[in-house]
Amino acid sequence: MLDDEPGAVFLVKRTLSEFDVSGFTTSDEFLNALDTGFDCILLDVQLDEMSGYEICRQLRAQRQTENIPVIFISGDTTLSGRIAGYEAGGDDFITKPFDINELQAKVRRILAQQGYRRELISTVEESRQAAFEAMTHSAEQGEIVRFMEQISFCNSQASLADALLTLLSGFGLKAVVAFWPNTEDVSDKAAYFALNSAVSELEIELLLSAQHERRIMEFGRRMIVNYPNASLLIKNIPDQDVSRYGRIKDHLCVLLSATEARVRMMKTEAKVKLQQVLLLTVTDVRAALAHIRDSQAEQIRSAADMRQDMVIDLQDQLLLLNLNASQEGGLFELIERYVAQIDDSYREALRWSDALQPIVKTLEDIVQRRMS
The missing domain is CATH 1.10.287 (Helix Hairpins)
Known part of the structure; x- marks a missing residue:
């Protein structure tokens, strides 16, 4: 919290006592403390040394602070004031005298969004790390890299399934993918996808029966790979070609791990x-x-x-x-x-x-x- 009025800083710290709030009354103190890391910044617009808008522009210009949410606190209630705050890079705007409940609610919402943003970033990094650690320089792995880039733009189960099944078809594999519902959402249903064909009742039964079994199940030329949110049935595993079989098996785990991460990401985004x-x-x-x-x-x-x-x-x-x-x-x-x-x-x-x-x-x- 930066405000050149000590009384205002005290009031905000008291209002937000449930959080760890640092208060500053000069721009130099505030800017020098940025290295300690903040989850949210409250900026008074009317400051003696420089305006809150100018400070916000400086924050947005620096890599370490460009994504920290900024809430302006100002006595200016005009539309032009709000537009100036938006153009400076602010995330929200509260007018003085502010309502205590409104300030608390906005800070809680900003912090919650930051938490989910970190979760999304962490999930992306985990999936990418898992993928690239398992890759070599083969042509198949180049296709997998492109698949990883492609699924970041998938915003539905259908588009995600199409990307996965198209890649597997390029590997010469016939497959069925199942996406499992949220256990806490009774309205959510399992979804099954195949490329250019309908999913048979037997294939659905196989996937349902194996859903809570081992991560990888093999029976004849068929294989099922299970993750909490997605399962994959391969109908023509190349079990006669030992070298290709081992490579494909590794690929399947990487591909479904990335698919699982994207499914979790989409559920988090929807939530x-x-x-x-x-x-x-x-x-x-x-x-x-x-x-x-x-x-x-x-x-x-x-x-x-x-x-x-x-x-x-x-x-x-x-x-x-x-x-x-x-x-x-x-x-x-x-x-x-x-x-x-x-x-x-x-x-x-x-x-x-x-x-x-x-x-x-x-x-x-x-x-x-x-x-x-």
Whole structure:
């Protein structure tokens, strides 16, 4: 957190006490501390030495800080201010005075996204490392390298299966690939793919029966390679050619390991997208409830003003009706009773709005726990 007002730094550190927050009041202190590594940076826009926008541009220009999320905190509520923050490379924008819940929610979301980003990068590196360690300079391994590059662009099981089966066909292998569902998602189903042919019921039964068996199962000229998210059935293993058989066997493990990594990556990406949608939905609901509450409070104030105006007008009009004191009192009592009932209706609506706040907080907590 960088803000030249010590009070603002103290407030943010207290608001984000669940995190390890470092606070700085000068640009030099902040820039010198970047080597310690940060997961998220909060930048005040209006600084004495240089603007937060300029500091953000410096961060984006350096390799070690180019991917650290930056949240601007500013008293500027104009659209041009937000655009300037975006152009400088900021990831989010909070206006002063900020809402504590909003700041906490945005920081949690940014940190969760960083965690998933690291997981994706780690998964990619693991799959690439596993692949390149097993490769030599043969023509088949060159095809495998191209396959590794190709599957990084696959965003569906069908496209991933097509890439794998096409490569295996080039090796002279007939194959069936199965993708297994998430165990926690009952709506997710297994999917089976073959190249230029339908997958038979027997092949499905073989893959299902062998799913939780050994990593590699061989029977006759057939072989099944199992991973948690994907399995591969080869129908014509070249078991008579010992040299090619060993090479193909090694290739299959590498290929399915990379396929497994890509499947896990796609599931993680889908989970991140879903959780981002859920968080945004909860934020929208919270904002809508706040708007309703403000509107209801304004209606109560407006009703009170209208009541006073009505009493003044009635007093003027009653002079013309020539009512006695008892009749005037009865009329005012009747009006007051109905106005009180209207006020009670508005206050009941406020209580209803307040009753929904714990529900929204619970939903937000559930989404945050799923992201952590």
